[in-house]
Amino acid sequence: MNIGEIARRAGVSRSTVSYALTGRRPVSTETRQRIQAVIDELGYRPNAAARALKEGRTRTLGLVIPPASARLTDMQLGFVASVVEAAAQADLDVLLSPSGGDHDRSFERLISGNRVDGVVLMEIRLEDERVTRLHREGLPFVTIGHTAHPHGTSWVDVDYGTLVARCVHHLADLGHRSIALLNRSAELIAAGYGPAHRAQAAFAEAVHQRGVTGVDLPCADDPAAGEEWFEQLLDWHPGVTAITTINEAALPGLQRGIERLDVAVPREMSIAGVAARHWAEGFRPQLTAADVPTLEMGAHAVGLLLERIATPTAPPRHLLLTPPISLRDSTGPARTT
Secondary structure (H helix, E strand, O other): OOHHHHHHHHOOOHHHHHHHHHOOOOOOHHHHHHHHHHHHHHOOOOOHHHHHHHHOOOOEEEEEEOOOOOOOOHHHHHHHHHHHHHHHHOOOEEEEEEOOOOOHHHHHHHHOOOOOOEEEEOOOEOOOHHHHHHHHHOOOEEEEOOOOOOOOOEEEEEOHHHHHHHHHHHHHHOOOOEEEEEOOOHHHHHOOEHHHHHHHHHHHHHHHHHOOEEEEEOOOOOHHHHHHHHHHHHHHOOOOOEEEEOOHHHHHHHHHHHHHOOOOOOOOOEEEEEEOHHHHHHOOOOOEEEEOOHHHHHHHHHHHHHHHHHOOOOOOOEEEEOOOEEOOOOOOOOOOO
16 A cells, blocks of 8 residues: 555545655645545555654754754854754654744745644844744744744743853953953854843843953954854953853864964963864863763753643743863963963
8 A cells, every 4th residue: 555545535635645654744634634545445564654643743853953055063053963863863864944034035935834733943132033933933843043032932041141150250360350251252242142132241240340451342252253253362462361151153263373373272272162062072182171071951941842732731841951060181370471
């Protein structure tokens, strides 16, 4: 028994049967029920697809990523991989869709037309129209990151503010009196990107609490920008002896700048930040950092989404992660003059 026979008996095309089984395009309730009746009669079971049809579900999750024209950071790629892996463990497919820029139509196609059972949304802004749109659509969703008004949404996030503050306090405890923040790009900050704003606010508060000088400089998410940022830092703020960062994409360039300008770490410059573990351990010397648990975050996001799909009326749940700072070799006592 095959799809062609099901199509003949149900009086529809082969493609309509395929769409009903996979959920890749909308099929009317009446047509889906007619196809299901033939499937039940014939005992046809195309693994998970028939179960999905009977349940009225696609068994597909949507994952909304930054625009495809933008180079994803390693951390973002880690989130994508972890969501796909967690979905596969639950016998679910993942449909990737970019959003932002010229990709609004792609986002609309994803969330309308019964293409997916729920959505994981990445790269959240403090005021995020996509979150508002998903609430209005009524489609179950979970965010990696959270808005300025997070209580009505299920989400998982890293507590960037607390972690940046802890880095500042660690550096101040080592005697550093002038500390720079290597933040994300000016464009992301202007767009209201949550982690950049929370890092910025926490940094300002922490340097104020410790009575030290704070230098807050944005940096684009690429190695070349990191190298240029370090050169400008030394030119404009020669008294800085320590750096904290949440911009792991800039780390390779930061290291190139350190080596090219022959700055000794940590004797002349200490560095601490928030980064995926392999980035921290690949830095030379190894970076004192709070290691972002990207794999666990993706798994948690999928788990929360499956809960939302199963029980849409359940109260939203939040998971704010504060991984410990691993003390490695990139921080040491401030230099004495």
